[in-house]
Amino acid sequence: MGLDSFFRPQSVAVIGASRNPRKPGHVIFRNFVENGYRGKVFAVNKNADQILGKRCYASVAAVKEPVELAVIAIAAAGVPQALEACGKAGVKAAIVVSGGFREVGNNGLEDKVVGVARKHGIRLVGPNCLGIFDAHSKVDTLFNPRYKLERPVEGGISFISQSGAVMSVVLDWMSMKGYRGGKFISYGNAADVNEADLLRYLADDQHTKVVCMYIEGVADGRRFFTVAKEAARKKPVVVLKGGITAAGSRAVSSHTGSLAGAAEVYKAAFRQAGVIEAEDIEQLFDFARVLTTQPQPKGRRVQIITDGGGFGILTADWLARLGMEPAVMSKAGLARIRMVSPAHVVTGSVIDLTGDADVERYSAAIDAALDDAGVDILVIIALFQLPALTSDIVEVVAEANRLRKKPIIFIAAGGRFTEVLKKSLENEGVPTFSYPERAAEAAKALYRYRHGG
Amino acid sequence: MGLDSFFRPQSVAVIGASRNPRKPGHVIFRNFVENGYRGKVFAVNKNADQILGKRCYASVAAVKEPVELAVIAIAAAGVPQALEACGKAGVKAAIVVSGGFREVGNNGLEDKVVGVARKHGIRLVGPNCLGIFDAHSKVDTLFNPRYKLERPVEGGISFISQSGAVMSVVLDWMSMKGYRGGKFISYGNAADVNEADLLRYLADDQHTKVVCMYIEGVADGRRFFTVAKEAARKKPVVVLKGGITAAGSRAVSSHTGSLAGAAEVYKAAFRQAGVIEAEDIEQLFDFARVLTTQPQPKGRRVQIITDGGGFGILTADWLARLGMEPAVMSKAGLARIRMVSPAHVVTGSVIDLTGDADVERYSAAIDAALDDAGVDILVIIALFQLPALTSDIVEVVAEANRLRKKPIIFIAAGGRFTEVLKKSLENEGVPTFSYPERAAEAAKALYRYRHGG
Numbered sequence: 081m082g083l084d085s086f087f088r089p090q091s092v093a094v095i096g097a098s099r100n101p102r103k104p105g106h107v108i109f110r111n112f113v114e115n116g117y118r119g120k121v122f123a124v125n126k127n128a129d130q131i132l133g134k135r136c137y138a139s140v141a142a143v144k145e146p147v148e149l150a151v152i153a154i155a156a157a158g159v160p161q162a163l164e165a166c167g168k169a170g171v172k173a174a175i176v177v178s179g180g181f182r183e184v185g186n187n188g189l190e191d192k193v194v195g196v197a198r199k200h201g202i203r204l205v206g207p208n209c210l211g212i213f214d215a216h217s218k219v220d221t222l223f224n225p226r227y228k229l230e231r232p233v234e235g236g237i238s239f240i241s242q243s244g245a246v247m248s249v250v251l252d253w254m255s256m257k258g259y260r261g262g263k264f265i266s267y268g269n270a271a272d273v274n275e276a277d278l279l280r281y282l283a284d285d286q287h288t289k290v291v292c293m294y295i296e297g298v299a300d301g302r303r304f305f306t307v308a309k310e311a312a313r314k315k316p317v318v319v320l321k322g323g324i325t326a327a328g329s330r331a332v333s334s335h336t337g338s339l340a341g342a343a344e345v346y347k348a349a350f351r352q353a354g355v356i357e358a359e360d361i362e363q364l365f366d367f368a369r370v371l372t373t374q375p376q377p378k379g380r381r382v383q384i385i386t387d388g389g390g391f392g393i394l395t396a397d398w399l400a401r402l403g404m405e406p407a408v409m410s411k412a413g414l415a416r417i418r419m420v421s422p423a424h425v426v427t428g429s430v431i432d433l434t435g436d437a438d439v440e441r442y443s444a445a446i447d448a449a450l451d452d453a454g455v456d457i458l459v460i461i462a463l464f465q466l467p468a469l470t471s472d473i474v475e476v477v478a479e480a481n482r483l484r485k486k487p488i489i490f491i492a493a494g495g496r497f498t499e500v501l502k503k504s505l506e507n508e509g510v511p512t513f514s515y516p517e518r519a520a521e522a523a524k525a526l527y528r529y530r531h532g533g
Numbered sequence: 534m535g536l537d538s539f540f541r542p543q544s545v546a547v548i549g550a551s552r553n554p555r556k557p558g559h560v561i562f563r564n565f566v567e568n569g570y571r572g573k574v575f576a577v578n579k580n581a582d583q584i585l586g587k588r589c590y591a592s593v594a595a596v597k598e599p600v601e602l603a604v605i606a607i608a609a610a611g612v613p614q615a616l617e618a619c620g621k622a623g624v625k626a627a628i629v630v631s632g633g634f635r636e637v638g639n640n641g642l643e644d645k646v647v648g649v650a651r652k653h654g655i656r657l658v659g660p661n662c663l664g665i666f667d668a669h670s671k672v673d674t675l676f677n678p679r680y681k682l683e684r685p686v687e688g689g690i691s692f693i694s695q696s697g698a699v700m701s702v703v704l705d706w707m708s709m710k711g712y713r714g715g716k717f718i719s720y721g722n723a724a725d726v727n728e729a730d731l732l733r734y735l736a737d738d739q740h741t742k743v744v745c746m747y748i749e750g751v752a753d754g755r756r757f758f759t760v761a762k763e764a765a766r767k768k769p770v771v772v773l774k775g776g777i778t779a780a781g782s783r784a785v786s787s788h789t790g791s792l793a794g795a796a797e798v799y800k801a802a803f804r805q806a807g808v809i810e811a812e813d814i815e816q817l818f819d820f821a822r823v824l825t826t827q828p829q830p831k832g833r834r835v836q837i838i839t840d841g842g843g844f845g846i847l848t849a850d851w852l853a854r855l856g857m858e859p860a861v862m863s864k865a866g867l868a869r870i871r872m873v874s875p876a877h878v879v880t881g882s883v884i885d886l887t888g889d890a891d892v893e894r895y896s897a898a899i900d901a902a903l904d905d906a907g908v909d910i911l912v913i914i915a916l917f918q919l920p921a922l923t924s925d926i927v928e929v930v931a932e933a934n935r936l937r938k939k940p941i942i943f944i945a946a947g948g949r950f951t952e953v954l955k956k957s958l959e960n961e962g963v964p965t966f967s968y969p970e971r972a973a974e975a976a977k978a979l980y981r982y983r984h985g986g
Contacts, residue, residue: 228950243844245842248918252946252950253967320847330882331837331846390695390699394773396783423637424632465702466677494702498706
């Protein structure tokens with residue numbers, strides 16, 4: 081059955097659904113009722129008649145309709161019995177968000193839960209996890225209040241996280257930035273479903289264009305890297321490894337009890353498997369955004385178009401440091417830009433449209449660079465603080481991006497006005513960056529994915 | 534006279550003040566009238582009677598009151614004559630924002646302007662620049678509309694920028710983030726006042742706690758590094774150098790016409806002068822924020838306190854990669870934390886208060902770490918997505934920061950709720966970061982400023 085029952089179940093029972101808005105069981109039930117999930121939802125709690133105006137059942141058995149997925153949010157001690165009831169009711173998959181198992185030394189209780197699941201053929205995510213957020217199906221077992229943790233709009237970036245905290249931060253941050261998301265899984269103790277199972281599933285998931293992972297250690301290295309190699313053949317897999325130093329590794333062992341392993345061993349294995357390694361959390365999603373939205377570049381020659389000379393220089397510096405090359409446009413191409421530009425515009429490998437650049441000048445420069453055989457990748461810098469540049473630049477860049485002729489990477493930094501316009505561009509599938517360094521790293525990752533090196 | 538007339542003039546004349554809201558002369562005049570500048574302001578424009586309800590003068594001569602600073606925002610050709618009138622009226626300093634001089638090959642016109650200024654003993658910033666924003670005195674010659682470029686609240690970080698675009702981005706971004714600012718200068722063609730003059734002035738400026746610089750090249754290297762060495766003895770000087778690669782350097786030469794020079798030469802000279810070099814724009818201000826607000830650490834031992842294990846691990850990794858050391862707290866200190874914590878809290882070199890951490894637990898951990906002889910620097914990670922953590926954590930961290938016992942660096946990442954709380958902390962003088970990498974780099978910069986290495 082794969083793991084479909086976790087991500088697109090026909091029906092869900094929330095076991096431990098509560099009327100108390102501060103309880104996880106309340107928040108989770110509300111997620112399914114109010115946020116666009118299209119299947120049936122059942123509240124299970126023997127101490128309540130109604131929750132959010134919906135009937136509450138004393139047990140899964142009382143539902144009398146098929147339940148595909150159970151989300152279990154009750155005290156640890158009661159989980160085996162609840163899961164037993166799920167098994168009898170024909171439940172296919174269960175997400176146990178409750179903590180109080182192996183992570184606090186209750187290995188016996190966790191083994192018991194696994195035993196019950198195996199007996200009934202139930203697949204298990206957790207225990208001790210945030211569970212799943214699926215932006216497409218709206219399966220959402222996060223018990224963080226929505227004002228503290230917003231959810232991103234649907235897109236192609238999926239994320240497997242060994243840390244619930246890292247996943248919750250990422251979801252909230254992606255929402256604010258307008259980054260699009262697919263399936264997000266915090267798998268906690270991995271008593272049954274682990275990172276390798278999830279990676280294999282996402283490799284074949286049509287909604288997922290790029291798989292991101294945060295891992296501290298893996299239970300079965302051989303299997304993980306076999307799966308990773310297969311997955312990386314199908315779509316980009318980008319990994320951030322926590323615990324790469326001695327200090328970090330000690331923290332891993334007290335965090336999840338897994339062995340972090342030597343950084344070099346992981347690094348070599350990632351490379352061999354064709355997995356892209358990211359240096360930090362932002363970079364994980366920087367790489368994912370360019371790989372999800374942009375076509376593959378023919379080469380490494382980057383044309384920079386800017387209205388701020390300093391930003392152009394810093395971007396040229398970073399691209400050069402990372403081994404990318406400046407593009408050399410044809411005379412005919414540069415002439416197209418000069419035709420609509422005043423004399424002080426600089427048309428070199430950094431095209432500096434200067435501080436009085438308007439949308440027309442940008443439009444000419446972008447069109448010329450897209451058509452020019454000397455350009456593989458465009459980095460467009462548009463500083464919105466400058467008086468002459470109107471917000472129409474968003475439409476011009478979005479339109480160029482829709483053509484999918486060459487990869488486009490966009491840089492703009494500043495305050496609230498800038499962030500609003502960048503969010504519009506993200507919504508149109510244009511990857512946006514604040515500063516040259518991260519944009520240059522993303523351009524390089526895009527180039528390397530196709531060409532290696 | 535130094536450069537005081539630029540930063541706290543008793544009176545200002547805006548030459549080229551305009552009724553048209555899209556003209557630089559209008560925006561600049563409005564800045565002085567509406568945003569808290571306390572001196573006298575005069576509009577000069579022979580084609581208008583009133584601007585913003587204030588009398589408009591046909592010339593500086595017509596003002597008949599002392600004018601200390603003139604801001605000149607008229608077409609290049611008229612600047613020498615306008616400056617001549619300023620000289621006769623006893624003006625001490627002039628900021629020429631107008632472009633159309635050396636940067637477009639009009640060297641003769643620029644020389645003429647300098648000649649007039651010298652004759653009358655007028656100091657000159659510009660031409661071809663954004664000029665000055667002083668958060669304390671409210672001198673503000675930026676002609677970017679305020680909805681596109683917000684201004685930061687007053688603080689101790691000053692910034693000298695060879696690029697107007699970089700400066701405008703930085704001001705806008707600092708405003709959004711709640712970073713505090715002092716004096717900001719875009720000096721354009723540096724026909725008279727240059728980066729060395731400005732650095733020397735800021736070194737003695739009481740409002741300025743840290744000097745940040747963005748430079749592409751310097752006119753007189755020997756003088757600059759002599760001044761830099763003196764300045765760095767008085768307060769931290771942090772520099773970002775643009776044009777460090779061949780590609781970036783070519784872009785510099787078409788941007789400001791200055792020679793970028795070999796990266797290694799600059800790097801060595803910065804080190805010798807005691808100037809801190811930043812890798813990118815964000816880092817420039819990351820370093821400035823910790824150096825402005827935090828006491829100097831006794832050593833390099835960092836205690837991490839977190840509610841998210843993954844974030845703790847990534848932070849430990851980055852600190853270790855950068856040569857910092859994990860703190861080892863005393864048994865008594867750790868016992869103080871365990872006294873108010875459940876059994877699953879981990880009290881190692883990463884204190885993981887875990888996902889159900891509340892403010893009381895944080896409070897105990899922070900107090901214990903501040904008192905512990907084994908701790909030199911605190912990195913506090915508080916992920917606001919977690920349900921049990923209320924916004925009171927802001928007050929607890931701000932209070933600990935007020936004690937100034939040890940440096941505190943704060944990490945929280947996420948969406949809008951998180952950003953609002955981080956802005957409150959910035960306002961209280963706590964340097965905040967989104968992700969481990971930049972926080973660790975800032976901790977290292979703080980350590981190195983005192984101890985070297």
